[in-house]
Amino acid sequence: MIDIVTLLPDWLRSADILAMIAGGATLAVILMMWNAFLVKDALPGRIKNLEKRRTHLKTTLANETKQRSKLIVRENIMHQVVKKLQLMRGERARIMAAKLAKGGWRSKDALVAYLFAKISVPLVSGILALLYLLGTNPWKWSIPVCLLASVGVGFVGYMLPDILVKNKVAKRYALIRKSLPDALDLLVICTEAGLNLDSGLDRVCREIANSAPELADELGLTSIEIGFLPDRKQALANLANRVDIQAMTTLVNTLVQTEKYGTPLAVALRVLAAEMREERLMKAEEKAARLPAIMTVPMIIFILPALFIVLIGPAVLKALDAFSKGG
Missing domain, CATH: 1.20.81 (Receptor-associated Protein)
Known part of the structure; x- marks a missing residue:
């Protein structure tokens, strides 16, 4: 029977080298057993995280569905009001749809919301103003004056959607330019x-x-x-x-x-x-050139009076003291 140790080179025949080889093999066997039997499986944790994520998504989807249903109800109310009043017909509605498109609102719902706001905002604002003036009357106005003021508030509410659309179009054009x-x-x-x-x-x-x-x-x-x-x-x-x-x-x-x-x-x-x-x-450059002319009025109103007070104030006070002592 052939001895394997006799076949090894001389530097591998020592007991220390053989002990190191045996220890390395033992360590490899221990690591293999550790990986096979003692390391925890990460699959249950992953399944639990996926279940939590699924529950969170279900809750979020349910909340979004509730909010969307509320929005649909509001849109249906606006559609019904605008449809009964036949506000979607006519040349003015077409012109307003083109104007809303210039501001970035191209859907049909945007036109419905605008037409509904043109009706509801002046009515609500006028009625609230009238109730406030008749209920509190802080300026002691008579009833005809209160009625006239509430009509003015309603007119402002009627013009408010047009003002908002105009500002939106102007800002959008400025960004595009x-x-x-x-x-x-x-x-x-x-x-x-x-x-x-x-x-x-x-x-x-x-x-x-x-x-x-x-x-x-x-x-x-x-x-x-x-x-x-x-x-x-x-x-x-x-x-x-x-x-x-x-x-x-x-x-x-x-x-x-x-x-x-x-x-x-x-x-x-x-x-x-x-x-x-x-x-x-x-x-x-044109804006920079107009700046001195624009700053003239604020300088006259706000800066020059303070400058005159600082420069002439001490002399005026001394003169008043001298007149008071002389008298």
């Missing part, structure tokens, strides 16, 4: 890379979705209309109607002319972006 040159630069890069107009608009919308969501919304809608309308000029005309500012009108005219005459789109957009940046710089 501010971000339009940067979007044109991105569109120039896309067209130079070989993309057509609708693909370039899609790419620009994805890039500016976080920094300029208003402009991304309008350009994305234009890209969709270019895809399904038979004439892309109509889609560009719709963009100019929705965003009724000079910069957007110029952009639409430029795009129509490049398509009509076959001029390079990238060159035209680059020139247009440079012109818009120069226009924005000129407006900033």
